[in-house]
Amino acid sequence: MNCKDAALQARSISISLSALKREQKDAALETIRKMLWENRASIFEANRKDIERSKQENLPGPLLKRLKFDEEKLREVCSGIESLVRLPDPVGRVLSARELDSGLNLYQITCPIGVIGVIFESRPDALVQISTLCLKSGNSVLLKGGKEALETNRALYSCITDASQKAGIPEGWIHLLETREEVNELLQMDTFVDLIIPRGSNEFVRYIMQHSSIPVLGHADGVCHLYVDEEAEIDKALRLTIDAKTQYPAVCNAIETLLVHRAIAPRFLPQLAKAFSERIPPVELRGCPRTRQMIPCKPATEEDWKAEYLDYILAVKVVDTLEEAVTHINTYGSRHTDGIVTSSRERAEYFMERVDSANVFWNASTRFSDGYRYGLGAEVGISTGKLHARGPVGLEGLTTYKWRLYGNGHIVADYTGSTPKPFTHRPLPNRLPEQTAL
Amino acid sequence: MNCKDAALQARSISISLSALKREQKDAALETIRKMLWENRASIFEANRKDIERSKQENLPGPLLKRLKFDEEKLREVCSGIESLVRLPDPVGRVLSARELDSGLNLYQITCPIGVIGVIFESRPDALVQISTLCLKSGNSVLLKGGKEALETNRALYSCITDASQKAGIPEGWIHLLETREEVNELLQMDTFVDLIIPRGSNEFVRYIMQHSSIPVLGHADGVCHLYVDEEAEIDKALRLTIDAKTQYPAVCNAIETLLVHRAIAPRFLPQLAKAFSERIPPVELRGCPRTRQMIPCKPATEEDWKAEYLDYILAVKVVDTLEEAVTHINTYGSRHTDGIVTSSRERAEYFMERVDSANVFWNASTRFSDGYRYGLGAEVGISTGKLHARGPVGLEGLTTYKWRLYGNGHIVADYTGSTPKPFTHRPLPNRLPEQTAL
Numbered sequence: 001m002n003c004k005d006a007a008l009q010a011r012s013i014s015i016s017l018s019a020l021k022r023e024q025k026d027a028a029l030e031t032i033r034k035m036l037w038e039n040r041a042s043i044f045e046a047n048r049k050d051i052e053r054s055k056q057e058n059l060p061g062p063l064l065k066r067l068k069f070d071e072e073k074l075r076e077v078c079s080g081i082e083s084l085v086r087l088p089d090p091v092g093r094v095l096s097a098r099e100l101d102s103g104l105n106l107y108q109i110t111c112p113i114g115v116i117g118v119i120f121e122s123r124p125d126a127l128v129q130i131s132t133l134c135l136k137s138g139n140s141v142l143l144k145g146g147k148e149a150l151e152t153n154r155a156l157y158s159c160i161t162d163a164s165q166k167a168g169i170p171e172g173w174i175h176l177l178e179t180r181e182e183v184n185e186l187l188q189m190d191t192f193v194d195l196i197i198p199r200g201s202n203e204f205v206r207y208i209m210q211h212s213s214i215p216v217l218g219h220a221d222g223v224c225h226l227y228v229d230e231e232a233e234i235d236k237a238l239r240l241t242i243d244a245k246t247q248y249p250a251v252c253n254a255i256e257t258l259l260v261h262r263a264i265a266p267r268f269l270p271q272l273a274k275a276f277s278e279r280i281p282p283v284e285l286r287g288c289p290r291t292r293q294m295i296p297c298k299p300a301t302e303e304d305w306k307a308e309y310l311d312y313i314l315a316v317k318v319v320d321t322l323e324e325a326v327t328h329i330n331t332y333g334s335r336h337t338d339g340i341v342t343s344s345r346e347r348a349e350y351f352m353e354r355v356d357s358a359n360v361f362w363n364a365s366t367r368f369s370d371g372y373r374y375g376l377g378a379e380v381g382i383s384t385g386k387l388h389a390r391g392p393v394g395l396e397g398l399t400t401y402k403w404r405l406y407g408n409g410h411i412v413a414d415y416t417g418s419t420p421k422p423f424t425h426r427p428l429p430n431r432l433p434e435q436t437a438l
Numbered sequence: 439m440n441c442k443d444a445a446l447q448a449r450s451i452s453i454s455l456s457a458l459k460r461e462q463k464d465a466a467l468e469t470i471r472k473m474l475w476e477n478r479a480s481i482f483e484a485n486r487k488d489i490e491r492s493k494q495e496n497l498p499g500p501l502l503k504r505l506k507f508d509e510e511k512l513r514e515v516c517s518g519i520e521s522l523v524r525l526p527d528p529v530g531r532v533l534s535a536r537e538l539d540s541g542l543n544l545y546q547i548t549c550p551i552g553v554i555g556v557i558f559e560s561r562p563d564a565l566v567q568i569s570t571l572c573l574k575s576g577n578s579v580l581l582k583g584g585k586e587a588l589e590t591n592r593a594l595y596s597c598i599t600d601a602s603q604k605a606g607i608p609e610g611w612i613h614l615l616e617t618r619e620e621v622n623e624l625l626q627m628d629t630f631v632d633l634i635i636p637r638g639s640n641e642f643v644r645y646i647m648q649h650s651s652i653p654v655l656g657h658a659d660g661v662c663h664l665y666v667d668e669e670a671e672i673d674k675a676l677r678l679t680i681d682a683k684t685q686y687p688a689v690c691n692a693i694e695t696l697l698v699h700r701a702i703a704p705r706f707l708p709q710l711a712k713a714f715s716e717r718i719p720p721v722e723l724r725g726c727p728r729t730r731q732m733i734p735c736k737p738a739t740e741e742d743w744k745a746e747y748l749d750y751i752l753a754v755k756v757v758d759t760l761e762e763a764v765t766h767i768n769t770y771g772s773r774h775t776d777g778i779v780t781s782s783r784e785r786a787e788y789f790m791e792r793v794d795s796a797n798v799f800w801n802a803s804t805r806f807s808d809g810y811r812y813g814l815g816a817e818v819g820i821s822t823g824k825l826h827a828r829g830p831v832g833l834e835g836l837t838t839y840k841w842r843l844y845g846n847g848h849i850v851a852d853y854t855g856s857t858p859k860p861f862t863h864r865p866l867p868n869r870l871p872e873q874t875a876l
Contacts, residue, residue, distance in 0.1 A: 014794075015794065016792070018791065018794075104802060111791075113824050114824060194824050195824075233847075235847075236846075239849055240849060242849075247850050339843075354456065359840070361843040361844075362845065363844070363848070364542060364847075367850035368538070368843055368845075368848070368850055369841075373853070373861065374841070375538065375863035386552065386632050388825040390838055390839055400825065400828055402796060403829045404797075405806055406802070407801045407802025407806075408802075409673075409674040409802075411678060411681035411805075412681055412803050412806055415811070416685070423813065
């Protein structure tokens with residue numbers, strides 16, 4: 001099936017998908033989990049082929065590691081599906097309810113977005129995670145994985161389609177695209193596809209964002225900051241800086257720039273430099289002129305304030321005020337995750353109110369910025385855009401809402417003209433009337 | 439000030455705007471209302487100049503009517519500001535709150551989007567409505583009105599800037615753009631502007647949507663439907679069809695196509711045709727072949743199913759089933775507002791669940807689809823997109839949210855590795871802890 005036909009089918013199926021009840025969706029998720037486990041031998045075999053081929057093609061080590069799909073990964077994936085089953089249905093929630101006039105009631109009710117296109121690199125577990133999130137939220141999904149994971153993705157996809165069909169989910173809600181040409185086609189299909197979610201390197205995500213007429217949810221950059229305020233406790237600041245930089249430097253929520261208030265810098269920076277130089281591997285510091293007066297390190301240039309190193313490198317800048325820290329972050333940051341270390345609640349609130357990022361933290365490592373840690377169940381990604389879902393995006397971000405108006409022959413003519421009927425605009429409880437079929 | 443400088447200033451001011459308290463914003467709104475009223479003479483004088491000039495330039499009658507800004511319009515605008523003052527602050531609402539672990543609390547809190555660009559035609563009252571909605575929601579705003587309203591817009595704008603400055607709102611939160619070149623610049627400024635809201639004709643809105651790299655909220659088309667089900671009451675169906683088509687045909691929420699179940703069509707259509715032919719002005723019907731077997735009317739072509747007449751014309755199609763009606767709407771509709779007339783709750787729920795539109799109505803005229811009628815206070819427009827705000831967009835649609843994490847030196851390293859600390863993920867009440875400054 002070509003990409004356009006797949007999208008057309010996904011669109012048409014999305015309508016009945018939106019009407020599925022929670023029990024049907026959860027039963028299908030259970031079947032998927034069981035069949036993935038039962039078919040593990042052939043999935044692992046497919047993965048061995050991918051790894052074999054990728055080794056021959058000299059895929060870099062970190063990518064090879066991500067490509068691996070073994071029993072441990074499968075167990076994680078299955079336990080992820082179990083948590084998804086336990087989560088409430090994100091569809092059919094009443095967000096607001098209001099009587100407009102006697103017998104004329106308005107409800108704002110969540111519903112699926114429709115058709116989601118997901119483009120991801122390497123990791124085959126992303127295929128399972130994303131498709132089960134889409135199923136639970138009632139969305140059709142078009143998946144394009146990395147070519148290095150071709151065989152594994154096919155095995156997982158075939159398992160998911162078989163299982164969901166067996167569980168009575170209409171065929172055609174999920175499609176696997178395999179070529180780069182199909183991706184370019186997908187990005188233009190704004191009639192059929194409602195949302196694109198890209199997961200991969202920043203160049204990859206930026207390419208998608210620039211080449212699609214469809215709304216894109218995600219983030220290209222993760223230039224995260226930690227600001228050590230003059231009222232910070234030194235030990236806490238050290239602990240948080242080390243965690244935020246080194247616990248896993250290759251990810252988007254690790255910090256790239258450290259801002260330090262000038263009043264605390266002379267005490268804090270030497271201790272930090274010592275801790276970082278004693279680590280294995282050590283962290284390279286790149287400092288502003290004032291930083292370099294306090295500790296020996298390379299100079300930071302304008303480029304360093306914008307850099308996402310994803311490595312054991314940290315840019316350091318001494319600032320005069322809290323305001324300067326906020327302005328630096330709003331100027332150079334990527335609106336992802338930024339934190340303040342301070343003992344002052346007032347200064348923390350000032351920071352969190354004014355830093356224009358999806359996630360703003362007080363006395364906590366930026367590495368907590370993650371759907372699983374937030375308790376959202378799983379995440380489809382982290383959004384640095386401001387519209388729709390922001391920050392880690394779970395099931396809720398895969399839904400939108402409709403306004404449903406229940407009347408009894410009400411016409412607008414009665415509410416206009418020289419003697420208009422008034423509206424009551426009375427709040428109703430946030431649930432549908434009991435006689436509803438929902 | 440050129441467009442780029444205006445956008446830059448709006449962006450930088452937006453940070454302190456986001457931290458304004460409700461009292462400050464409401465006091466500024468009150469001052470604006472007072473100063474508009476006090477300066478009414480010069481506003482009306484400016485409007486007379488615009489009307490004079492536009493008459494000489496042969497502006498069409500309906501546009502001239504929209505351009506008029508007299509005491510009645512000013513009273514409406516002022517009473518709109520009064521309702522806005524009464525509405526709760528959309529900023530700082532806690533959407534969710536969760537304990538991740540002891541002393542580590544996560545809050546999802548609403549905040550302004552940032553900088554809104556609004557491009558509108560003709561009606562000067564839109565300038566006041568939009569800028570006051572932006573102020574109440576803490577957003578900076580770049581406004582571009584129609585050139586026909588140049589003098590009126592300048593008078594209103596000057597009143598609003600003076601009043602808000604007097605009330606202590608930082609200068610530069612609002613800018614008036616006046617040239618078409620500035621609009622084209624605005625559409626490219628995705629670094630400074632977060633959202634574009636266009637208000638005007640469909641060609642105009644479609645142009646904006648196709649030429650901006652910034653997210654656009656709004657709608658180009660309003661191809662709305664009413665479906666008369668086999669289980670409809672004839673009288674109710676007549677009443678609703680007449681209201682939805684004729685109460686104000688030039689607006690987006692008037693219906694353009696009527697779908698009628700074949701079982702009721704032979705009784706319903708002749709009565710409708712009679713009612714429409716007796717009206718002044720009469721409504722022209724364009725029917726499918728089966729419609730034309732029952733009533734005399736012009737044939738409808740494929741183009742008619744896609745048409746937004748905005749006039750006393752209605753396309754009519756007889757359908758075999760409820761499913762066919764839903765499919766027709768999802769194929770030809772514009773995802774704006776669509777209604778069903780039926781006595782069956784089950785069939786109404788089926789319709790409302792499956793019609794993929796922002797507003798789905800049961801036994802009510804599509805003309806109710808409006809922010810004021812919905813009780814949202816005022817609206818910046820109606821969105822037919824599925825992401826972010828959908829349907830009539832009021833204050834809430836001008837906000838987004840941040841995730842705030844409050845910790846006490848919490849690091850991720852403790853929650854990973856061979857003996858990870860578990861997360862508690864315990865729900866908290868939807869409010870910030872009491873000691874907060876908010």
